[in-house]
Amino acid sequence: MNAARTWWNDFWYAHGSRHNLAVARIVVASQGLWIVLSRDYPAISGLPDPFWSAVLPSWQWRYLLFPGHAAFESVLYWMAIVALFAALLGVFPRVACAVAGMLLYHLAPLESIIWTPSPGIRGLTITVPSLVLLSLSRCGDSLALRPHRRSDHVPDLSADYSWQLRLIQLLVCQMYLFSAIAKLETSGLAWISAENMRHWFLYLSQVPDTAVFTRPGAWVASVPALNMIAAAGTIIFEASFVTVMFSRTARRVLVPAAFAFHLGIVFTLNLTLPAMPLLLVFVNWDWLRDRIAVRPVSGDVTAMTGSIT
């Protein structure tokens, strides 16, 4: 029992870094802004009634989304943008993260609600709980224009800077882990076959409306060994990505591999992952800063870079 408790505490509470948490705030807010500024959620609310005909009352009450309120949704949309900018810049960051998280929980489902209540892969799935978690941390103690700081509270590495970022990282890992489980549960070992991957490459590089890149996918499909490597490699990569939570070596290998994995998918399968920037929450910015060895020239700069003494 004590061993389990020690493991639990080490896992969640022994990784505190003021600087890494602040960068996570910037990464999550930036990624959220990137998606929100590239969509028009309020206009979906204003679509003609037939588009909303299959939206169940339970979906509407779940997100408090009702058709025909484009003007009201516009107000919330701009509030979300302001909150995300505030979170990004570190202006009352905890409040900003909380407000942005709640507003995005309301707005993000608009992208797909006309036929499904789950906007899963559309970019804001991990962002929403991450913003709520950041609001529970001292994410504005570094890299912030106007941190919200209580003078009587002494920061605690484990309570203020650690578990929130660890949970955000785990949510990113789950994306890969659950994807591997879904493949194996739905299709079994048949998914891990050269023939299956060959069909995927050929299919997605030929669908007329979405095949922006046609040659890379067709070329990979023509090499049987590459099809087998892609099939087995995808499952192994997705299932093993969660090891980045336990191993520094795994993190150094698998996080860059994830970026390469997604870039390869863009060119061979014409698919993007709008959540991809969130992989940056795994980077140890303290380590990187030490490597780059930016030497502070004044106390103010030290405060901004957030070194922990």
Added chain:
Amino acid sequence: MGVTSIVATAAWLMFLGAAMVVAFVERGGRGDSARRIASNILLAVALGISFTAGLTRRSLWPFEAWPMFQYVQPQVTTTRALVAVDTDGREYPIDYRAWQPLQSEELISWFRRVFPTLSPDAQDSVGAFLLNGVNTARTRAITGASVGYLNRFLGPLAAPSHFLHRRYWNEPGAIPPTPFVVLQLVEDTWDVDFGPSEGGQRRLVFQFPRELRP
């Protein structure tokens, strides 16, 4: 679907409730052990919800099951697309930006799952709405304006949707000079070894206007 939504709502409220406990304990200036208990409760709730979603493969959004391309892709496949016909009777693919604010994959999925359940009058009103939108986008493309507007803030750096899309109307000569008068939903069945244009079979699923064919 309704039950899953109720469970998902309850899960989200549990997560928020546990988060509020953490915030209140911190604001109340409680000791380290109280803060540790509160954060442990939130961690347990978040782990419970997220692993329930993933292992049961039921989305409890924002705790997702992440079912990405879990099916085996068959040799013979079926794809759906919306195409437009102009006054000269020529058929054109439609630039995905013409559907904005909707993403084209959302629209196609909606056509697959919801559209058949609509009354004929409602289907026609959707056809009229979309045809008008496509013609408006065509006019913008001809005048050199941006076909869509979701890049209004970020330009070429705007976030793409999950699927990439061909920008048909960026190509010279791809924009029809005359208005579209018919909108069609077509279903193509094709062999991945030969592609959709070689030996594929096309079926007309819906046409607006129903009777008119140039």
